[in-house]
Amino acid sequence: MSMNAVVIYGPHDIHVDKRPLPVLQEDYDAIVRVTAAGICGSELHPYRGHQKTTFGHIMGHEYTGIVTAVGKKVTTVRTGDRVFGLFSTSCLRCWFCKQGYTNRCTRSLALGTAQINGCQAEFVRVPDADGSLMLAPPDIEDELLVMMSDIFPTGYYGAMRAISQLSQPLESSVVVCIGCGIVGICAVLTAVKKGCGAVFCVDTVEDRLTEAKRMGGIPLHLGVDDIQAAVLKATDGRGADAVIENVGNEAALTMAFDLLRVCGHLSSVGFHQSAMPFTALQGYQKNINLNMGRAPVRAVLEEALEVFVQNKNKFTNAISHRLPLEDAAMGYELFSTQKARKVILRP
Structure with missing residues (x-):
């Protein structure tokens, strides 16, 4: 079984390829069917060639979706839940997570990098799902909720x-x-x-x-x-x-x-x-x-979400482009040349 995914092969070299469907690898994993994924400013660093990295991975770390599978040690989400994901994973079990430094979790992985495949795809594997996925508030649409993965x-x-x-x-x-x-x-x-x-x-x-x-x-x-x-x-x-x-x-x-x-x-x-x-x-x-440095998104999420929900109407114009996944290359070019405020990809 395969899926469509946005893959970076080098600076300014974005393609939508067929990649294998992700599967559970650890007991704390979850699999999410992606409903909306954002292009983030930090992704422009490898796209523009400013960041030293390897290539060939699936891009993306801002997303909403539906949980399709969970490992046996996952307790906070279950199959069928509507969720949004955080841009870097947090185990909530290590010393740093327990002190509120979830940005420097000892198991942390930055989605959409050489460390692990990202979410600009039809499905994404999410390690440490209890600390990396959040139940979606019922009154915010998917594309706006993408902003809570990282940017807000x-x-x-x-x-x-x-x-x-x-x-x-x-x-x-x-x-x-x-x-x-x-x-x-x-x-x-x-x-x-x-x-x-x-x-x-x-x-x-x-x-x-x-x-x-x-x-x-x-x-x-x-x-x-x-x-x-x-x-x-x-x-x-x-x-x-x-x-x-x-x-x-x-x-x-x-x-x-x-x-x-x-x-x-x-x-x-x-x-x-x-x-x-x-x-x-x-x-x-x-x-x-x-x-x-990197924001401890999981640690500040509840207080940030409260401010976001109270002011969500102010962000109705923040998303300037909504594109199908197959137009990801155009989305990256628009964002890189400052012709877009925020680009949302729909698998």
Whole structure:
């Protein structure tokens, strides 16, 4: 038996091929029939050739679907359940998971990478299903729920790591969000809904800035507006209290550091492939509070889902393209060239 699946063979080389149907391999596994799968910004790193990796695997880590089989040790989902999956697996049993660091589970696998085949296919095998699959809320359609696999919890985590330890009241804080793709607007919405006084939003794409403004942010067009002057004016010359960096490149992280005030909070959830653009001495002299890395999606899921459900109507325009699985190559090209906000593939 075989299925259709999106396979990457190299930079800008995406094909839909026949691959064997996945089967249960461990007692904690589940098999899910995919009903909707997203293309994520982090997948553009191997697609554009910026990330060192091997190829030939099935892509995708954002998905919803129906459980078709479960291992004998799976307790939280069963055959027939409508679920959404998380972009990296979590066992919930290791020391790191028990401390809430589900992003660094000792058994963690990032779906759609050289580690394990992903979900841009008709079916997907999900290891450690109890920590990696969640029952779908009944009042959110599949394509919108795909955002809870990665992008909304990541944006939520990025924002909360930036603002949760600020010393002053949130209503008097000035926050900057660098990068207003789909993760960025999720971060903007979170910061606004948590009560931050001003949330500046930086990007080069006008459509993204329009969406960020809809979420309550203050748009600043990179290359057009004087971003540093705007932030300094809003803070009496101090600099931003907190900066959220979602892009994952050296220029964005440099800007984040430069805009941040002394003793400010820098939260970076961009998937970086380069060296740090500022030195340890510079960090010391500025007394920065720095958090970087993959979001612990399973650990923050319940609180992130609550915010998402309350504001789901704000994301009705977030999905710009809905394509059949066989048009995946076109979907990747549209997303890579910034002609799409969010692309959903339907097997």
